[in-house]
Amino acid sequence: MTAPPPKTAPPPVNRPLLPSAAQIAPYLERIDASRWYTNRGPLLVELEQRLCALAGLPEQALTLTASGTAALEAAILATAGPASAARPHALIPSYTFPATALAAERCGYRPWFVDVDPATMAVDPRALARHPQLARCGVILPVAAYGMRPDLAAYERLRAETGIAVVVDAAAAFEQVLAHRLISEQVPLALSFHATKSFSTGEGGAVLWGAAEGYAEISRIINFGFLEGRETRSPGLNGKLSDYHAAVGLAMLDIWPERQAAQAGVAALYRRSAADCGLDGALLLTPEVSSAYALLRCRDASQAAGVTERLTRRGMDWRRWYEGGVHRMRHFAALPRDALPGTEELAATLIGLPTAIDLSRDALDPVLRAAAG
Numbered sequence: 001m002t003a004p005p006p007k008t009a010p011p012p013v014n015r016p017l018l019p020s021a022a023q024i025a026p027y028l029e030r031i032d033a034s035r036w037y038t039n040r041g042p043l044l045v046e047l048e049q050r051l052c053a054l055a056g057l058p059e060q061a062l063t064l065t066a067s068g069t070a071a072l073e074a075a076i077l078a079t080a081g082p083a084s085a086a087r088p089h090a091l092i093p094s095y096t097f098p099a100t101a102l103a104a105e106r107c108g109y110r111p112w113f114v115d116v117d118p119a120t121m122a123v124d125p126r127a128l129a130r131h132p133q134l135a136r137c138g139v140i141l142p143v144a145a146y147g148m149r150p151d152l153a154a155y156e157r158l159r160a161e162t163g164i165a166v167v168v169d170a171a172a173a174f175e176q177v178l179a180h181r182l183i184s185e186q187v188p189l190a191l192s193f194h195a196t197k198s199f200s201t202g203e204g205g206a207v208l209w210g211a212a213e214g215y216a217e218i219s220r221i222i223n224f225g226f227l228e229g230r231e232t233r234s235p236g237l238n239g240k241l242s243d244y245h246a247a248v249g250l251a252m253l254d255i256w257p258e259r260q261a262a263q264a265g266v267a268a269l270y271r272r273s274a275a276d277c278g279l280d281g282a283l284l285l286t287p288e289v290s291s292a293y294a295l296l297r298c299r300d301a302s303q304a305a306g307v308t309e310r311l312t313r314r315g316m317d318w319r320r321w322y323e324g325g326v327h328r329m330r331h332f333a334a335l336p337r338d339a340l341p342g343t344e345e346l347a348a349t350l351i352g353l354p355t356a357i358d359l360s361r362d363a364l365d366p367v368l369r370a371a372a373g
Contacts, residue, residue: 011363013317014292015356016195018202019251027247040219041243047250051206054253056181060215061208064246065222068171068192068205070239072103072141074221075188075207077235078214080139080165083108087138089336091131093123094325095343096143100169101326107235109138113327113337118345121145125158133336140166144189146321147172147198147290149180155187170208172290174199177208179287185210188218193249198263198291199256201249204241262357263291269361270294270368277365277372283353293321294355296371301348308351310370319352 027043034042044064052062065071076090083090090109092101093116101111112133116123123142131137140158144150150168159166171192176182182189188209193201207218217234220227225236252259267285274283284295298304311318325343326332354367 008363010316011354011356011359013319013352013354014196017357018195018200018248019255023251024247027250031243036243038240038242043243043246043250044241047246050253055178057183061183061210063207063215063218064241065205065207065239066241067203068190068194069099069103070222070237071190071205071207072169073106073237074218074239075167075190076103076107076139077221078217079167079188082235083138087136089133089137091128091137091140093143094327094337094340095145095322095346096326097322098326098329100141100143101332104141111335113335115338115340115342118342121148121346125154129158129161134162137164140164142168144168144170144173146293146295147176149176152182152184152187156184159186172197172292175290183208183210196292199252201245204245259357266359269364273361273365273368277368279368279372294353296351296353298349304349304351306373307371310373314370316367316370317354320347321352
């Protein structure tokens with residue numbers, strides 16, 4: 001009797017695929033030859049230049065950092081400086097990954113959590129301009145949730161109207177930068193190049209900022225507060241990206257066109273499967289969000305509970321990427337906040353489904369059938 005074929009394991013909610021050892025090897029050989037491993041080595045400089053060229057940005061519009069969180073901290077310190085007694089608060093959406101609030105804390109700020117519009121998943125700049133805590137706020141940190149396109153023009157107006165520094169946590173928005181040439185002289189964006197993102201250096205990030213002094217300012221801050229010397233002249237941290245991580249990024253750029261095509265192909269598979277399962281229009285996929293995400297938007301909390309129960313019962317992976325909102329996490333629970341109905345709605349109804357650059361229709365279909373019930 002022939003044994004039945006083994007069942008394919010359900011896909012994990014996120015399964016990154018970085019360049020292979022063979023693709024990275026030529027860059028590692030260059031590191032071996034130069035013996036320059038970190039501290040703004042030649043591979044890092046080349047990666048910055050190639051990223052700017054790919055995005056159609058001026059040279060030195062982008063500064064690489066050791067992580068997306070380091071990019072956010074550096075951008076806060078460069079634009080707002082550390083918190084002061086007069087301005088101790090940072091206005092931060094609760095609907096975000098906790099790194100947004102932790103970065104503000106590491107710069108001395110006390111987060112004050114604000115709500116988002118559930119339709120856009122973003123803060124309303126007009127509401128923030130009238131926020132009752134504005135006089136005690138030193139920095140405002142909007143978030144490009146799931147890599148959605150941030151409204152830079154609105155944030156520039158908010159910066160001009162209030163005189164308060166604005167830094168966008170655009171961790172997953174690399175594809176939006178490429179598609180829309182996002183750059184601002186007034187409002188820096190912090191990107192993440194973590195392994196789970198669409199473009200990755202394994203671990204890393206970048207500050208994207210068009211200010212004339214931006215590149216030197218960020219470079220100094222991520223180098224212990226000194227540049228062209230060894231005297232600390234400003235607040236700083238050790239936030240430099242190594243040449244080993246730059247090697248991964250350069251190898252990633254070598255295959256970027258093929259990766260973009262594969263990412264678009266997975267999104268197309270999702271759309272076809274969703275239409276077949278009666279979920280047409282319920283998914284958020286690239287290009288609206290980063291290709292690192294496949295999001296199911298349920299009509300209410302009851303439907304979402306049914307979806308997650310069915311997925312769990314069938315051993316299928318899913319995630320609430322921003323949990324119940326940062327304000328519900330133990331470390332942040334005592335911090336001040338506004339009423340957060342939009343955050344609560346999104347947290348209850350938005351579900352992360354599996355995605356990967358090589359996800360097949362055979363792996364994807366059972367997930368959407370389970371979600372559809």
